[in-house]
Amino acid sequence: MDRSAEFRRWKAQCLSKADLSRKGSVDEDVVELVQLLNGREQFFTTSSCAGRIILLDRGINGSEVQKQNCCWLLVTHKPCVKDDVIVALKKANGDAILKFEPLVLHVQCRQLQDAQILAVRSTHGLEVPLTHKGKLMVTEEYINFLIKIANQKMEENKKRIERFYNCLQHALEKETISMTSYPKEKIKEKNNSSYTHKKKRNPEKACGKYITEENNKELENDDHDDPGISVTIFPEDY
Amino acid sequence: MDRSAEFRRWKAQCLSKADLSRKGSVDEDVVELVQLLNGREQFFTTSSCAGRIILLDRGINGSEVQKQNCCWLLVTHKPCVKDDVIVALKKANGDAILKFEPLVLHVQCRQLQDAQILAVRSTHGLEVPLTHKGKLMVTEEYINFLIKIANQKMEENKKRIERFYNCLQHALEKETISMTSYPKEKIKEKNNSSYTHKKKRNPEKACGKYITEENNKELENDDHDDPGISVTIFPEDY
Numbered sequence: 282m283d284r285s286a287e288f289r290r291w292k293a294q295c296l297s298k299a300d301l302s303r304k305g306s307v308d309e310d311v312v313e314l315v316q317l318l319n320g321r322e323q324f325f326t327t328s329s330c331a332g333r334i335i336l337l338d339r340g341i342n343g344s345e346v347q348k349q350n351c352c353w354l355l356v357t358h359k360p361c362v363k364d365d366v367i368v369a370l371k372k373a374n375g376d377a378i379l380k381f382e383p384l385v386l387h388v389q390c391r392q393l394q395d396a397q398i399l400a401v402r403s404t405h406g407l408e409v410p411l412t413h414k415g416k417l418m419v420t421e422e423y424i425n426f427l428i429k430i431a432n433q434k435m436e437e438n439k440k441r442i443e444r445f446y447n448c449l450q451h452a453l454e455k456e457t458i459s460m461t462s463y464p465k466e467k468i469k470e471k472n473n474s475s476y477t478h479k480k481k482r483n484p485e486k487a488c489g490k491y492i493t494e495e496n497n498k499e500l501e502n503d504d505h506d507d508p509g510i511s512v513t514i515f516p517e518d519y
Numbered sequence: 520m521d522r523s524a525e526f527r528r529w530k531a532q533c534l535s536k537a538d539l540s541r542k543g544s545v546d547e548d549v550v551e552l553v554q555l556l557n558g559r560e561q562f563f564t565t566s567s568c569a570g571r572i573i574l575l576d577r578g579i580n581g582s583e584v585q586k587q588n589c590c591w592l593l594v595t596h597k598p599c600v601k602d603d604v605i606v607a608l609k610k611a612n613g614d615a616i617l618k619f620e621p622l623v624l625h626v627q628c629r630q631l632q633d634a635q636i637l638a639v640r641s642t643h644g645l646e647v648p649l650t651h652k653g654k655l656m657v658t659e660e661y662i663n664f665l666i667k668i669a670n671q672k673m674e675e676n677k678k679r680i681e682r683f684y685n686c687l688q689h690a691l692e693k694e695t696i697s698m699t700s701y702p703k704e705k706i707k708e709k710n711n712s713s714y715t716h717k718k719k720r721n722p723e724k725a726c727g728k729y730i731t732e733e734n735n736k737e738l739e740n741d742d743h744d745d746p747g748i749s750v751t752i753f754p755e756d757y
Binding site: 410 | 631644645646647648651656657658660661664665668
């Protein structure tokens, strides 16, 4: 079986499908990153979120609210405004929670080695209960304070996406050069060594340390002879 | 090179080292899970946390507070009491945050295939800013409300650890039986198929869907010819 050809066919099939997300399109802040990955034959993305601030209402009665007993009062991929949150909170009749969720990217890789270049750190966010059975549990001053924090995280997240894009682009370029002069085993060693040393020299500026490969059953097709592996990228800790 | 022997040697070396965590021992609620994994030749754990409620103080001045500009005002692996939180909050002079962190387990695997049995879902927690420059931003009633939520998450997390233990034990037993009657490729297919079908039949009760393998540079030794791979287990979403 030619795995490369099969991966190519699978990629084409997935990318030709309609975007089934609520929004129906890729978030502006990750368009370049998604294009960079999809432009390389060894990768394709299956889902992405640039990062968002959401206000959820978790209902007491499952039939009253949408999607797993939970409805979205507010979603924004941009810094949010206090008044929007205050207005949205008035619609809460259950337990409303404000969340910040950073970048998430699901990437399918042709083979294990292709996942070596992807820099990953653990998730980080904000998750604050605000109402209980529709009753606001905090002051407006606190909401203001909270929104400032969420917006700061959003800004920081955006910077990290840019940094990640630059690191990835650099790693992909380096890999292309390496491919022409090193046998496969050597490339892996070289990449590992490069990241390890980078981290030791300047841990703050290292592109990342974790590499995650997932057999994500939700994103996989039903074919057990799966022609690739799945990578989930989480941004660095704050 | 005999990879199995090398992995065995590496495992023995890691497990013989002193526990360098703040606590210095494995959390009570994951002792059985850690023992189950370490008792199998294809795995060993490098770090674990059963789940905890922590109160952090993030200082404005880096020199005033410990460990990355952040000090721990309270840590508990058991449900926590309001008065303890109130007392601890009085010590805050920066931005205090209450967090719930669910089970985290780092597992080294001998080979890629060994990671197939590990059920993984994304992280989930609670992260609530409570003070700003030492000033309390919420009411005592809210703190009470929040502690109830954190304690509920702690309880739910404990149930999930038990469920994960049972699923893992079941999968390991099944694998041992399969190993004697199927060639390697077949085992992998069989496991995948079993998980996928289970999920479709009863998504609520499925053991898990995600399998994560990490090249965790912090946990790895410096040997580039690494005799294993690393798996990070996160509990299911709430």
